[in-house]
Amino acid sequence: MDxxxxxxxxxxxxxxxxxxxTGDLVRRCGGTKVLLHFGGxxxxxxxIYDKVVASLTQAEVPFIPLGGVQPNPRSxxxxxxxxxxxxxxxxxxxxxxxxxxxxxxxxxxxxxxxxGDFADxxxxxxxxxxxxxxxxxxxxxxxTIAAAGxxxxxxxxxxxxxxxxxxxxxxxxxxxxxxxxNPMFTYTLPPFQTACGAVDIFAHLVERYFTPTQxxxxxxxxxxxxxxxxxxxxxxxxxxxxxxxxxxxxxxxxSLAHNNVCGAGRVQDWASHGIxxxxxxxxxxxxxxxxxxxxxxxxxxxxxxxxxRFARFAEKVFGVAPxxxxxxxxxxxxxxxxxxxxxxxxxxxxxLGAKAEDIPALVAKLGLNGNTLGRFRPLKDxxxxxxxxxxxx
Amino acid sequence: MDxxxxxxxxxxxxxxxxxxxTGDLVRRCGGTKVLLHFGGxxxxxxxIYDKVVASLTQAEVPFIPLGGVQPNPRSxxxxxxxxxxxxxxxxxxxxxxxxxxxxxxxxxxxxxxxxGDFADxxxxxxxxxxxxxxxxxxxxxxxTIAAAGxxxxxxxxxxxxxxxxxxxxxxxxxxxxxxxxNPMFTYTLPPFQTACGAVDIFAHLVERYFTPTQxxxxxxxxxxxxxxxxxxxxxxxxxxxxxxxxxxxxxxxxSLAHNNVCGAGRVQDWASHGIxxxxxxxxxxxxxxxxxxxxxxxxxxxxxxxxxRFARFAEKVFGVAPxxxxxxxxxxxxxxxxxxxxxxxxxxxxxLGAKAEDIPALVAKLGLNGNTLGRFRPLKDxxxxxxxxxxxx
Numbered sequence: 001m002d003x004x005x006x007x008x009x010x011x012x013x014x015x016x017x018x019x020x021x022t023g024d025l026v027r028r029c030g031g032t033k034v035l036l037h038f039g040g041x042x043x044x045x046x047x048i049y050d051k052v053v054a055s056l057t058q059a060e061v062p063f064i065p066l067g068g069v070q071p072n073p074r075s076x077x078x079x080x081x082x083x084x085x086x087x088x089x090x091x092x093x094x095x096x097x098x099x100x101x102x103x104x105x106x107x108x109x110x111x112x113x114x115x116g117d118f119a120d121x122x123x124x125x126x127x128x129x130x131x132x133x134x135x136x137x138x139x140x141x142x143x144t145i146a147a148a149g150x151x152x153x154x155x156x157x158x159x160x161x162x163x164x165x166x167x168x169x170x171x172x173x174x175x176x177x178x179x180x181x182n183p184m185f186t187y188t189l190p191p192f193q194t195a196c197g198a199v200d201i202f203a204h205l206v207e208r209y210f211t212p213t214q215x216x217x218x219x220x221x222x223x224x225x226x227x228x229x230x231x232x233x234x235x236x237x238x239x240x241x242x243x244x245x246x247x248x249x250x251x252x253x254x255s256l257a258h259n260n261v262c263g264a265g266r267v268q269d270w271a272s273h274g275i276x277x278x279x280x281x282x283x284x285x286x287x288x289x290x291x292x293x294x295x296x297x298x299x300x301x302x303x304x305x306x307x308x309r310f311a312r313f314a315e316k317v318f319g320v321a322p323x324x325x326x327x328x329x330x331x332x333x334x335x336x337x338x339x340x341x342x343x344x345x346x347x348x349x350x351x352l353g354a355k356a357e358d359i360p361a362l363v364a365k366l367g368l369n370g371n372t373l374g375r376f377r378p379l380k381d382x383x384x385x386x387x388x389x390x391x392x393x
Numbered sequence: 394m395d396x397x398x399x400x401x402x403x404x405x406x407x408x409x410x411x412x413x414x415t416g417d418l419v420r421r422c423g424g425t426k427v428l429l430h431f432g433g434x435x436x437x438x439x440x441i442y443d444k445v446v447a448s449l450t451q452a453e454v455p456f457i458p459l460g461g462v463q464p465n466p467r468s469x470x471x472x473x474x475x476x477x478x479x480x481x482x483x484x485x486x487x488x489x490x491x492x493x494x495x496x497x498x499x500x501x502x503x504x505x506x507x508x509g510d511f512a513d514x515x516x517x518x519x520x521x522x523x524x525x526x527x528x529x530x531x532x533x534x535x536x537t538i539a540a541a542g543x544x545x546x547x548x549x550x551x552x553x554x555x556x557x558x559x560x561x562x563x564x565x566x567x568x569x570x571x572x573x574x575n576p577m578f579t580y581t582l583p584p585f586q587t588a589c590g591a592v593d594i595f596a597h598l599v600e601r602y603f604t605p606t607q608x609x610x611x612x613x614x615x616x617x618x619x620x621x622x623x624x625x626x627x628x629x630x631x632x633x634x635x636x637x638x639x640x641x642x643x644x645x646x647x648s649l650a651h652n653n654v655c656g657a658g659r660v661q662d663w664a665s666h667g668i669x670x671x672x673x674x675x676x677x678x679x680x681x682x683x684x685x686x687x688x689x690x691x692x693x694x695x696x697x698x699x700x701x702r703f704a705r706f707a708e709k710v711f712g713v714a715p716x717x718x719x720x721x722x723x724x725x726x727x728x729x730x731x732x733x734x735x736x737x738x739x740x741x742x743x744x745l746g747a748k749a750e751d752i753p754a755l756v757a758k759l760g761l762n763g764n765t766l767g768r769f770r771p772l773k774d775x776x777x778x779x780x781x782x783x784x785x786x
Contacts, residue, residue, distance in 0.1 A: 217622045
């Protein structure tokens with residue numbers, strides 16, 4: 001096991017009606033004036049917005065609403081939020097939404113207290129050691145989709161305009177103080193979004209599972225257990241959208257998949273996420289849909305690096321019976337694709353709406369500049385191109 | 394899934410030489426004068442004490458040593474520590490040891506800032522809703538045995554003298570700010586202590602696994618994965634005490650088994666712990682040894698409450714092949730006992746050094762007063778007596 005620090009001080013408040021605690025939690029974090037940040041308005045339609053407002057009102061916490069966060073959240077709205085928070089002397093950012101809303105809230109929380117341009121800290125992936133964000137306003141999240149895990153992470157990813165460079169920042173200051181997890185809030189999600197969320201959660205575990213570090217039994221067990229849970233629960237939730245147990249397992253798995261308890265003690269990969277970010281930046285596709293295309297293709301390309309690990313993945317996660325290792329590996333990846341397909345998500349460039357002729361531009365925008373991507377099998381530009389070409393066939 | 398809050402703000406610092414960060418971590422927590430609390434002196438023999446002192450000295454943090462914590466830590470030393478901390482204006486408590494040292498440190502951290510007697514908050518188990526400890530000095534831990542999980546928990550258990558009432562307190566203020574986890578510190582443990590620690594870790598998972606709450610797939614998977622890890626790693630660590638991977642898995646599993654990530658969303662049992670505390674209070678036996686006797690006997694007594702759950706335990710944790718449910722259940726408990734026996738731990742009153750004629754006194758001291766113990770199957774006085782009698786046969 002490699003050396004590590006594990007520090008996850010987010011207070012996860014889980015259950016039916018947990019949103020009723022929002023106002024009190026903001027108060028306990030010292031918030032006296034809140035930016036209430038949300039997305040395209042679905043939270044107003046399904047009543048979640050009103051429930052959060054009721055809790056803030058009951059706790060006598062004044063707030064200023066700022067909606068309009070798009071999937072793949074844009075820097076333009078972040079700048080608007082920063083101006084608003086400074087002008088109105090906001091001291092707490094409350095995100096009501098999924099990963100995009102929370103990531104946008106994090107950027108605003110940082111930018112409001114940072115004297116320069118917030119984008120200074122949203123480095124390109126070619127920067128080897130990005131500096132952590134030094135400070136931010138406190139952040140809380142009311143989660144509406146089980147997916148990104150941003151409610152318990154210290155990361156934020158923003159589309160920097162113009163040019164749609166999708167870039168991330170990190171830092172303990174970005175970690176939400178609390179996350180409200182009410183699984184019933186996900187009952188009304190469109191099936192496509194539920195599916196994208198499940199594939200994203202699974203991908204966060206895959207990025208931590210495929211590692212050059214040997215002998216970390218505990219982390220292997222945690223990753224495999226959560227991967228199995230996500231596969232089972234996603235199928236149940238799509239079949240019966242109001243299955244509370246399935247929605248609960250998905251939501252809690254989503255937080256645990258990305259607060260890093262599953263990545264303790266070993267090198268992680270993250271190549272697939274890096275490649276996918278270029279797809280969603282260019283095509284504005286859902287992150288989960290992009291991962292559905294990229295990650296199985298990544299597996300096919302890198303499987304020879306450690307056949308034993310891929311065979312274990314096949315057996316433990318998808319129940320492939322022990323047999324010839326190569327056969328097991330291929331069967332495991334096939335079952336992974338079959339699960340994705342059963343959720344109604346794309347597996348190819350064509351199904352995603354991506355184009356083979358964009359591959360050189362996608363690789364160039366990734367900006368490796370001679371560096372490598374990923375740590376299970378470090379990839380160069382031409383490796384990335386080959387993975388994308390396999391998706392375009 | 395039941396509603397829950399999960400909040401685990403301890404910073405776990407894991408790896409070889411992680412103790413070198415102790416002084417800096419104390420400083421980051423605002424500590425300027427430390428009580429350095431430890432046990433019977435083994436940390437001085439094996440060099441751990443000197444390494445911690447070196448780190449404190451390098452960070453220019455003055456400290457006052459207070460050794461002598463016994464297993465089943467006594468209130469007498471706690472009171473001595475409280476007096477010392479008040480007199481010397483100590484503002485940080487650093488525990489170097491295992492669960493007993495950390496629990497004693499927690500009691501001192503609380504008692505130093507509490508105007509009354511610290512024991513006021515160490516309620517008997519018959520108190521239905523104990524009040525959480527309101528405040529305490531900040532606490533850090535340098536762990537020397539994988540076992541109790543106190544390094545990441547908000548609980549403390551003390552033997553209250555005279556009478557050796559073993560009683561607990563709880564409260565967020567008792568949760569360590571950081572825990573230093575260097576698996577190499579456990580290389581020199583006597584095999585008996587390594588074994589007791591493994592059985593204690595496993596028991597923390599069992600207490601969370603056997604629950605009346607249905608349908609919590611994620612928590613089931615986490616518990617089962619960690620139980621399997623503990624069984625495998627404990628056997629390896631006893632065979633080869635310097636097996637870094639095995640020691641790492643045990644240590645990290647110990648922290649995760651008790652910071653409550655494995656208990657999220659469901660009612661937990663804790664009857665076996667309640668019963669065992671009376672054994673270790675009366676006989677001063679190791680907590681893990683007491684659990685080795687009590688917990689399998691508890692399983693035999695309560696298995697009919699939910700045969701399906703015990704069958705799952707047998708299959709998932711001990712690899713019992715699916716068959717007739719009753720046969721699976723008994724085989725699972727038999728393998729659990731076989732694992733304990735293979736570690737060299739007692740399974741009976743006689744092997745533990747306990748006496749059948751003490752059973753009425755043990756039950757009386759538990760003090761149920763007509764209430765019940767445990768929540769998987771609530772136990773009355775006579776249930777507890779029958780479980781203990783089965784150990785004494």
